[in-house]
Amino acid sequence: MSTRINNKESTNKQAQYAVSFVAGLIFSLGLGISGMTLPEKVIGFLDVTGDWDGSLAFVMGGAVVVYAIAYRMVIKMERPRYAVKFHIPRRKDIDARLLVGAGLFGVGWGLGGFCPGPALVSLSAGFAGVWDIVIFVAFMMIGMWLFRIVDGILSKTP
């Protein structure tokens, strides 16, 4: 077998899409059973000065441990199975965008009890009658478009 890999041949798009779909299913199942799709519970988790419900700490704990083990494999791999290279963020600087963005996200998370993943998983329940879920997702998308407009203006000003 040749050690030189042709990039085009080594990229299997169909396999990537299949992996993404299955990963989406598993990710969604994980969020659904974990309690992350219940805004009341999420607010309880953030309610450290009140009636704190710490159970959701196990969600991030479990995910971080599994991913950290997987990542140890990744650093030893030359490239991903179905793609040309790993796309891993390398930035290390803490800038105002990171802090303000994460800060605003946290305010929205505490206010609504939803972060992006659980809101999307709950869309079915939204269309089945809990319309506020649909409203959350719609406004989340508007927020993302708004960011793109603001980002466009910010990057034009020197």
Next chain:
Amino acid sequence: MMDTVILPLTGGVLIGLASAMVMIWNGRIAGISGIVEGVISPRFADDKPVDFMWKTWFLVGLIVMGGILLIVRPESFPTTMPRSTVAIAIAGLLVGFGTRLGSGCTSGHGVCGMSRFSTRSIVATLTFMATGGITVAMIRHLLGGSV
């Protein structure tokens, strides 16, 4: 025990496995806010259609399993939201805008980034946990618990 430890932990492990699949096989960070933005507002920069398509398939999987869960385990979802519709809309705006300005949410920064010991992700996660906690505390103590 089931609802407070086993299910959250199992859910977390599944989330970790799904994110690991996306990295090991596709070489990508499974960050939901970035995935949503890439679908509703694709940048078409480097590897155009592939980027748009894997993100779309991931979202389809996410939403399809949400539908299955609604049938087999309806208690996974709320029947009412704990806040008013106006508050929910503002929350959505803040989550959408904030996650993109800060380059990630609970999955990208909280799971994928923290596991790689990324300084930016650790700082981002601590920041959104802190402002989330402050927001809930303010609503509870200053606004009487309802908005």
